[in-house]
Structure formats: structure tokens, C-alpha cells
Amino acid sequence: MTPPIAPRPVRILILASKLGYQTRxxxxxxxxxxxxxxxxxxxxxxxxxxxxxxxxxxxxxxxESAAAEVATQMAAKRPDAILALGDRPTATAAYxxxxxxxxxxxxxxxxxxxxxxxxxxxxxxxxxxxxxxFDFAMSENLEFVLARAKFPCxxxxxxxxxxxxxxxxxxxxxxxxxxLRIRALLESPEIQxxxxxxxxxxxxETYIPGREVAIEGLLTEGTFRxxxxxxxxxxxxxxxxxxxxxxxxxxxPESEQRxxxxxAARSVxxxxxxTGPIHAEFRINEKGPWVIEIAPRPIGGLCARxxxxxxxxxxxxxxxxxxxxxxxxxxxxxxxxxxxxxMIPVPKSGIFERVEGQSDGEKISxxxxxxxxxxxxxxxxxxxxxxxxxxxxxxxxxxxxxAEAALRExxxxxxxxxxxxxxxxxxxxxxxx
Numbered sequence: 001m002t003p004p005i006a007p008r009p010v011r012i013l014i015l016a017s018k019l020g021y022q023t024r025x026x027x028x029x030x031x032x033x034x035x036x037x038x039x040x041x042x043x044x045x046x047x048x049x050x051x052x053x054x055x056x057x058x059x060x061x062x063x064e065s066a067a068a069e070v071a072t073q074m075a076a077k078r079p080d081a082i083l084a085l086g087d088r089p090t091a092t093a094a095y096x097x098x099x100x101x102x103x104x105x106x107x108x109x110x111x112x113x114x115x116x117x118x119x120x121x122x123x124x125x126x127x128x129x130x131x132x133x134f135d136f137a138m139s140e141n142l143e144f145v146l147a148r149a150k151f152p153c154x155x156x157x158x159x160x161x162x163x164x165x166x167x168x169x170x171x172x173x174x175x176x177x178x179x180l181r182i183r184a185l186l187e188s189p190e191i192q193x194x195x196x197x198x199x200x201x202x203x204x205e206t207y208i209p210g211r212e213v214a215i216e217g218l219l220t221e222g223t224f225r226x227x228x229x230x231x232x233x234x235x236x237x238x239x240x241x242x243x244x245x246x247x248x249x250x251x252x253p254e255s256e257q258r259x260x261x262x263x264a265a266r267s268v269x270x271x272x273x274x275t276g277p278i279h280a281e282f283r284i285n286e287k288g289p290w291v292i293e294i295a296p297r298p299i300g301g302l303c304a305r306x307x308x309x310x311x312x313x314x315x316x317x318x319x320x321x322x323x324x325x326x327x328x329x330x331x332x333x334x335x336x337x338x339x340x341x342x343m344i345p346v347p348k349s350g351i352f353e354r355v356e357g358q359s360d361g362e363k364i365s366x367x368x369x370x371x372x373x374x375x376x377x378x379x380x381x382x383x384x385x386x387x388x389x390x391x392x393x394x395x396x397x398x399x400x401x402x403a404e405a406a407l408r409e410x411x412x413x414x415x416x417x418x419x420x421x422x423x424x425x426x427x428x429x430x431x432x433x
Contacts, residue, residue: 009036010325013070013079013096015058015089017042021302021373022085022317029318033327038079040070042088060088061195063107067095074100081324083276087114087161088194090296105296109272113296116158116203119271126270129263129290131205138183138200145179145204146172152207154238155179157186158198162300164387168207168238185385210285212236212292214246215264216299216307216316217278218323218330224265224278227319228307228334229257233404242383245407246303247340247400256284263289277320302371302392306341309334337396340403342411344372344390346382350418352390353377361393361413366406368394370414379421390416 012035016023023039030037039055056073058066070092078100084093090110097104112118123130135158136145149169155178156166165185167178179202185191186199214230229250232243250257264280271294279299281292298304304316310332323330352374361370372391374380380388395406 010034011036011038011077011079012321012325013038013040013074013082014085015040015060015070015082015093015096016085017088022298022300022304025302025304025315025317026083026085026321029315029321032318033321035321035325036077038074038077040066040089040092058089058092059195060092061197063091063095063111066092067099070096071099081321083320083324084297086297086300087159087295088196090114103275105273105275109274110296112271113273113294114159115198116156116293117198117201119294120203120205123267123270123291123294126266128267128270129288131208131290133203133205135201135203138179138186138202142176142179146175149175149204150206151175152238154205154207155182156203156205157182158201158203159196160191160387161295162387163241163243163383165384166241167384168240174239181384188385207238208283208285208290208292209237210283210290211252213250213252213260213282213284214299215260215278215280215282217264217268217280218320219268219273219275219278220323220330222269222274224261224268225331226261226264227309227316229260231400240383242345242386243343244345245340245342245404246306247338247404247407248306248334249338249400251400252284256289260284260289263291264294267291267294276324301343301389302373303341303343305392305394306339307334308339338398338400338403340395340397340400340407342393342395342407344393344411344414346380346386346388346390346418347416348418349382349386350380350420351377352380353417353419355390356415356417357413361410364406364410364413366395366397366402367410368396370394370410380418 014026040058041055042060082093082097084090094105094107094110112122117135120130120133152170154168165182169175169178212232215226216228217224217226228248230246230248231250234244273296277298279295283290307316309319355372358370370393374390393407393410395403397403
């Protein structure tokens with residue numbers, strides 16, 4: 001008698017930065033669901049499995065080639081779904097999904113989202129509310145560029161994330177200074193090694209006043225579902241835009257929340273996105289919502305820990321896996337309790353030595369945990385050059401007001417020791433950094 005053939009394991013491939021915070025959470029969720037999980041990262045391909053995790057070494061700056069490498073390496077272990085964490089791997093994930101015949105966002109739609117200028121152009125053609133904008137090459141005569149600027153405005157690189165390099169300018173002097181600072185950032189070895197496209201161009205947008213919010217959503221066959229609206233209670237008026245507190249549920253009026261969700265749904269449709277997680281950023285004022293950015297990926301860092309779903313209070317990572325694999329439970333609602341996360345801001349650039357007061361901060365009523373992600377003796381850059389936080393504080397309470405208050409009280413107990421490193425003069429700007 002022929003023995004029964006064992007069923008093939010369900011496989012998930014996750015593409016992420018080698019330093020991504022979220023990979024462990026997805027690994028835990030995959031194990032809980034009995035999935036076989038594989039990773040592809042942007043680690044050095046010349047080192048043979050330096051972390052002993054079997055991850056593929058990929059070059060996300062060339063997504064089509066990286067996807068071809070994925071297709072070759074995983075031909076015998078075809079994944080059932082592919083997810084991208086962070087912005088850089090999204091295009092590779094789309095091309096790889098196409099190679100395997102997996103339902104995913106098209107490479108074209110994802111490439112549009114990866115380029116801030118192309119996203120703005122696409123949304124404007126669809127008559128969606130975006131700021132006035134133009135872009136310019138850093139080699140252009142700045143006098144001609146200034147003639148096009150309307151103040152206040154916001155300058156930003158075309159492809160970086162986490163508000164890195166985003167600067168508000170209120171006049172010509174600040175505009176010139178912002179250009180020099182962004183140019184120094186884009187020409188730095190840390191950015192150049194990423195080989196991102198368009199590192200010689202800058203986007204200029206009219207500054208939009210108002211409250212800023214984020215929406216975490218899921219797309220299923222083109223239908224958008226908002227899982228959470230996060231208020232950002234700290235004013236993000238510049239000159240830099242380091243984010244701090246996210247709190248949900250939103251305290252905005254129901255009419256404004258409906259307008260935001262409708263704007264998000266129309267935006268993802270205009271961009272051609274059809275499936276998977278969506279992280280969307282908006283400003284809202286007396287004229288309604290304004291699209292800041294739409295990203296076909298989950299919320300970054302450890303912020304997803306603020307969200308739990310259903311009676312079992314499953315994680316966002318598990319929910320995303322269930323949705324991607326069409327498993328039951330992919331449409332659960334967020335728990336009723338209020339939740340918040342503080343991305344611990346970087347007060348100044350320096351070498352991280354230690355944190356004090358963490359045990360006191362964790363004793364504050366409503367605080368679930370404080371997680372310090374900065375590594376001791378690593379250099380941490382403040383915004384606008386930086387894009388990495390010192391850590392995260394998580395709170396849960398009966399109301400969003402209580403969650404926000406707990407985060408602020410907990411943060412006030414923390415003290416970070418950051419020592420300066422020897423300054424280095426930039427060869428173009430002469431700025432010391």
C-alpha cells in the first residue's frame with residue numbers, strides 16, 4: 001500500500017532590510033500559524049549566511065534582478081505569498097510575485113509609490129488632494145529654482161523614508177540652507193551605498209497646515225479596509241518632521257474620519273494598488289484631507305505592537321499573514337481599548353551610551369513596555385539626517401487621552417546619554433557632521 005503523501009507546507013517569503021525590527025514578529029506569527037517562513041534581505045552577498053538564518057542576499061536597488069534571484073533560489077520551494085517590510089523591498093516583492101504567479105500589487109504601481117514625485121503626479125491626475133509641487137536637479141541654478149518656490153514649502157528627497165531629509169523652508173535663506181543640507185545627506189556614504197535612484201533630485205511641496213494622521217489598512221481584491229486611524233497629537237510643523245506619538249482610536253469627528261478613509265480608498269485605487277497592507281499619511285484641515293504619502297507596506301519599526309485584533313488579540317503581523325494566505329481571521333476588527341506608541345525622539349546626534357529611568361517609566365499606569373532599540377556605542381543621527389529612533393514606548397488604556405498621557409509621563413522619566421563623535425567636514429558644503 002502506498003503511504004499517503006504529506007501535504008506541502010504553506011510558505012511565506014518576507015523581504016526586509018537586514019536591520020528590520022519587524023522580522024522577529026513575523027517569524028513568531030508564522031510559527032503560530034505553522035507556516036514555513038523564508039527571508040530575503042539586503043545583506044552583503046559576499047558573506048555566506050553570516051546570521052545562519054538561510055536568508056537570500058538581495059540587491060533591492062535593482063528589483064528586477066533581485067526578483068529573478070528569488071525566482072531561481074526558491075524554484076523548488078515556491079512561496080504561497082510574498083510580503084515586503086519597509087519601502088526598499090516593495091518593488092522586488094512585486095516583481096517576484098509576478099514571476100511566481102502570486103496575486104500581488106503590480107510592479108508598476110509599487111514603483112510609483114516608491115518615488116514621491118511619481119506618486120504626487122499620479123494622485124494629481126486623479127484629482128486627489130495633494131500639495132502643489134515641483135522637483136529640480138541639484139545641478140540646476142538655484143536662482144531659477146527659487147523663482148518657482150512658494151513659501152512656506154517643504155523640501156524632501158524623492159525616495160527616502162521616515163521623514164529623513166525632509167525640511168520646511170519659510171523663506172529663500174532657509175530654502176538655500178535646506179538644499180545644502182539635503183545635498184550633503186544624499187551625497188553621504190551612508191545614502192550612496194543604497195544606490196537609490198534619483199539621489200540627485202529634490203521635491204518641493206507647498207506646506208500644508210493642519211493635524212497629521214496615519215491610517216493602517218488592508219486591501220483585499222481592490223477593496224480598502226481601514227483597520228486603525230492614528231492621531232499624531234504632537235504638532236508636525238517643522239523645520240524637521242521626526243514623528244513621535246501615535247494614538248488610536250482617533251479623536252477626530254466621525255465625519256472627518258469618514259473623509260480620510262474615503263480619500264485613502266480613492267488614493268490606493270488611483271495608484272493601482274489591489275492587495276496587502278497599506279500605510280497612509282494625511283494632513284487634515286478646514287479644506288479636508290490632504291494626501292502626504294501612500295505606502296504598500298505595514299507600519300514601520302515596532303509600531304505594529306500597538307495594534308491587536310479580535311477576541312484573541314492577535315498581532316498585526318498575524319492578521320497580515322492570514323489575509324495574504326486567505327486564511328480565516330484576516331478581517332478581524334481592532335480591539336476596543338485605546339492604544340498608543342511613542343517613537344522615542346533623538347534629542348541630538350551622538351553616540352548612544354546609556355538610558356536611565358527605564359524602570360520608572362515602565363511603572364507608569366497604562367504603560368505596557370519600553371523597548372530600547374538603539375545599540376550601545378552606535379552613532380544615532382537626529383532628524384533631518386536621521387531615520388532611526390532610540391526606541392519605543394507602548395501604552396494601553398480606556399481612552400486615547402489616557403494612553404497619550406501615559407506615554408508622555410513615561411517618556412519624561414527617561415534620560416539618554418549621547419556623546420558627540422569627532423566632526424567630519426563635508427567636501428561639498430563644508431558642514432561639520
